[in-house]
Amino acid sequence: MSASDEDHIATTSDERLVVMANQIARFFASQPGDAAAGVAKHIAAYWDPRMRAHIRAHAAAGGAGLDPIASDGVAALTR
């Protein structure tokens, strides 16, 4: 077994959620209107409760890696 053979992606699901939130934020940042509201609405509509809880917890713990708009969007989540 070569070393590179096992060299595959090993991100945690929290890291993935941050990437996803930032991607969403990047889109809404380009749109006219309130970008954070757009992010919040999108996440509320498509993320399951556990994912939402995780990202909120992550944001609450400092939100490492979260873009500002993503942070604002997560903060705007109502549930």
Place this chain on the structure above:
Amino acid sequence: MPMIKLIDYGTPDAASDMTVTLTIDGREISVAAGTSIMRAAALAGTEIPKLCATDSLEAFGSCRLCLVEIDGRAGTPASCTTPAAEGMVVRTQTETLKRLRNGVMELYISDHPLDCLTCAANGDCELQDMAGAVGLREVRYGYDGENHLAEAKDESNPYFTFDPAKCIVCSRCVRACDEVQGTFALTIAGRGFGSKVSPGQGQPFMDSDCVSCGACVQACPTATLIEKSLIEIGQPERSVVTTCAYCGVGCTFEAQMRGEQVVRMIPYKDGKANQGHSCVKGRFAWGYATHRERILNPMIRDTITDPWREVAWNEAIAHTTQAFKRIQERHGRLAVGAITSSRCTNEETFLVQKLVRAGYGNNNVDTCARVCHSPTGYGLRTTYGTSAGTQDFISVDQADVIVIIGANPTDGHPVFASRMKQRLRAGAHLIVIDPRRIDLVRTPHVEADFHLPLRPGTNVAVLTAMAHVIVTEDLANEDFIRDRCDADEFHDWAAFVARPEHSPEAIEATCGVPAGDLRAAGRLYATGGNGAIYYGLGVTEHSQGTTAVMAIANLAMVTGNIGREGVGVNPLRGQNNVQGACDMGSFPHELSGYRHISDEATRSMFEADWGVALDDEPGLRIPNMLDAAVDGVFKALYIQGEDILQSDPNTHHVSAGLAAMECVVVQDLFLNETANYAHVFLPGSTFLEKDGTFTNAERRIQRVRKVMTPKNGYGDWEITQLLANAMGLGWAYDHPSQIMDEIARLTPTFAGVSFARLDELGSIQWPCNDAAPQGTPVMHIGGFARGKGKFVVTEYVPTDEKIGPRFPLLLTTGRILSQYNVGAQTRRTANVVWHDQDVLEIHPTDAEDRGVREGDLVRLNSRAGEVALHARITDRVAPGVVYTTFHHPDTQANVITTDYSDWATNCPEYKVTAVQVSLANGPTGWQRRSGELSHQSRRIMREPAE
């Protein structure tokens, strides 16, 4: 059900609003202007003898059997090539004509083997029929003259034989290959008596350009080109019309049966999607249904390293139900879920999502559309209001400029590609936007005006640059925009695309497409008449897949190319029922008809109908399920007709997720790769074994009809019902039509759909309701489903997947004509003769840099993993780009792809992976281990027979 007999009218329908009235054999008949006398006669119930004419092909006039007499005209014109005219008086039966036809038949039979009794076409041979029809009683020439009886048979094609000894040189096969299929693989070689049908330049069929679509076999009036299955089994005794279970074109076939055996699948002339055409998959590759590797008994095992143990159905169902109940008790309501299949029927898909929502009590249901066209749903819903393509297929006949983006129709959607090629040969312009030089860029009598070979991942930049050209060069359709679109959104968008950084000149360096070509393509689309965009997974499977779909929607709106025939935005759907699976509420956030689960009114309608309370929170998508499994909170998954291990990206991650679950239930025809991680295997049924409906890429709902009893005992819908009832849901569907009735009752866009209505109309394109009782072929006529069309700003965001010194090449993936998706079906047919392994296409320069020669085994690695496969050196791919398919489990191309995905839908970024290629000396460790696991997982302990 007896054999279906369709009338062959001899020549195609003449599309004309004007009518002419003529008299044929004393009977007056009115027909559309331009109709041939032959067709007019057939419409009047008179069959004029014919051999070279068939209504799928233009009249040719070569057999000379259909000659008639016309008052006031000299000679005996051919009825197939002579158009009916006002006041014409035609006689089809006279002494002169009888003598003439007899003379022609006498000539034919003088060069034809007299082996009718042992001929495979006996009873279904037009030559035989015509000899009878003209009353041929003797062949005075004898049989010792010059002839073709000793010509050698060509049996090279796995599905049909070519016996030139039986050929009557009517050219129907050649014309079908040219006119219908557009491959131009056949010709008539030689001349005069020496004329013969020749694949390529006198080559065997398999060495020619033949794509084995079957059009020639279908067109042949004798046993010259005939299915091997027919030769083996004999003439069919009954036939049933059904829908193909391969790609999203949704071809209608007549399954011709002998007892429980399929004799052949014949493309159905009245099928709205295919109009009598077919491809090598639907036409011939159905043998998997009886393949020896098909699993027919339920099986269970405690751990994925155990061998399988065959059990009775009740035991398997009880075992599964107990496991799911136990897991939910221990890990919570949200710890289980299901994946519906785009391969199964609408009714089956609907039941699986119903099982999850009503039985599991959560919304953890997703479908394989997640990994293909989910961005289409999101993008088109946002801009237009409906998650579907806007046109029917025949709309392409009216298109003047065809734009193909990230799709390879001749391989992926061959029957529609043939139709598109007909239009292109008739003069429509073509723009291809694809990193790879797909066949349509240059194919016989078709050449793209522009091929924009963009760098993978730059769709949004290219599409926005085209919009820039249209807006800044004043090519926008202002009337359309004013009447049909939201003005503020348009102005925001127009200001955005007009920025200098979106000009072709500014974008050129990013996308690699010359600015001049980008400008010219934008102008052509905007000004060339009806512009129709067709796109595929090359658009959606990107981190900006949804944005690209919206950019396409913007282009159609800014040019007014929406809301009529010949235009539109047309996603080419990968699997047979991708559209349907999405329509049926397979996504975790929405119920059937694309209504969000949080919508109180919709939810309460379902709650009332189903008698349960529904969770109002969106559930997990497939990648989220796998993440949750790795996290240890998602424990059981019911997968109907999907092989996520092979088809989903980043195989390592998928396998880790599956391995982390306590109960994986796979319902499939074969022990697929996902089943290596399964604890329960429920044998599924093929499309031949059940009733239901599929919905194709045109939103066309079509019947799937049962032609044989399920070899596994149950249709897939029945298996889901067994699971539901074991959970105490008390379902009592006797027939899938009742499920459709429920769908119609609960889904406004399906309100007018029922099996009875489908049987009556043949097919229905949704929306079908009181507002559109016949269905809706073209959408957004007069107004968008959402009201005003919405322009969306589409900022180009480069993917995070970037090339660098370690991974300097970009891998993009696709499919090939003969294989389908993960190949579970096609690999178990003779289609493997065309494609027995996945190969890596690499540009000669890149190959040379790496010392790679044609056919070398190479190691392809990305940051996700590595596989070994053989190299094919070709300039179809640009330097810096490599390409492969994902049909073969021993390649496992998805080991390479990453977990990057679309920002809106999590559709994986299959189309862009940074990779390196180097010479290899054998399979990779993963390939070896996965091979071992597959081998282990195919061990079955059979119960001794009772």
Place this chain on the structure above:
Amino acid sequence: MVARVYVPGDAAAVAVGADEVAAALAAVAARLSTPIEIIRNGSRGMFWLETLVEVETPQGRIGYGPIEAPEVPDLVAAGLFDGAPHAKRVGRPDEIPFLARQTRLTFARCGVIDPGSLDDYRGHGGLKGLERARDLGMIGILDEVTASGLRGRGGAGFPTGIKWRTVAEAVADRKFVVCNADEGDSGTFADRMIMEGDPFVLIEGMIIAGLAVEASYGYVYIRSEYPHAIAALERAIVTAREAGLLGAAFDLEVRAGAGAYVCGEETALLDSLEGKRGVVRVKPPLPAHKGLFGKPTVVNNVLSLAAIPFILAEGAAAYRTFGMGRSRGTMPIQLAGNIRRGGLYETAFGVTLGELVEDIGGGTWSGRPVRAVQVGGPLGAYFPPSLFDTPFDYEAFAARDGLIGHGGVVVFDDSVDMARQARFAMQFCAVESCGKCTPCRLGAVRGTEVIDKIITGQDVAANLSLVEDLCHTMKLGSLCALGGFTPYPVMSAITHFPEDFGARRTMAAE
């Protein structure tokens, strides 16, 4: 003074040594330091006199023929360059009865002028038709051609004016003029002669056609067996282009065929021009509506187009004065086969077959009695002497189950076996069939086989009846004239020469 000497460059003359004669003349003149100018003119169409050397004298052009190269020194010594008497001196060619009796409208310049010289062409009345055509305009040209009564000289005899008008009225972004120079009939050579002897008349005719139908491009489809004609026409096209006759408004090119007789059929010709295998198309659509590359196309024979400049220059009335009934103007008839005076004979319609064969042609070359004459190429009927009163006219020939076709007349003496000629007709059809339609593809082979059975005396009566049925099938059932007309030679041989189809005679002949 420089002596001007004419030595035909025509392929028929070259075939009997004209090039060697020209070389010998040049060599002798050089040796004697006599300055001469040799002009390679076309043939006058009196093939028994080829090589016909003409020299310009104060008395006009004086001919000597037939000349072979070894005779040249003696001829020159005898005073050839001055038109001096000699056994081979034939006097002024245009006074030779064969030529003097003709009405040369189309071939007026052929053999007279230097085919490579546009000035010579113009000096002999060339381009007058084009000038007048330009004045008349599209409608005027169409009216003039219609009024002339000109019918297609390729064989079908369709009125040229009507064909042109159909193309003129068709709406399209492009139209074409195609000249059919795939002259494949046995015993015919008129197309070749005019292309080699007066190529500008064809070019002028095509330009006028282009004006009439608003076509911008023309093709001349010449059989590959005519290399001299291809070269002559290509040279003339370059000259015409340099002179501004051809160019942006209307241009021309030559395309060479590949040896298939059937490509003389207009639709097969169009397929071949498009680069496809030459196969007959069904009609409708007519080429006038959907012809070359699907565009409205005039397809005319060389002789039809070459007749146009006269009609435009001299007026429709001048042309239609000649002829009889519905066959107006002149027909360049080609006398060939076993005939004493073979060659091109342009005359008004109406001359009888007997006059042509016996008076003009002088009977057979062999001196034996004439037994049969095949008119109209390999698909034309055989006429016995008893029908020699038939006038050369489309309708008169049709009334006697014959056709005048492209005007080829091939003479046979009494040694001919007409059963073998009938067999040859079937065999010719079998060899040349494109293979598209059944009666021709299969019928011609079976026809050959059945006639073989008749020749060897097998079931003669039954097989003759089978041939008759087959001819019925082929005539009414074939897609084009190849299969459709093959019954003419076969049935005319059986009808007029039944004695050749009995077992007795043919057995003896084996």
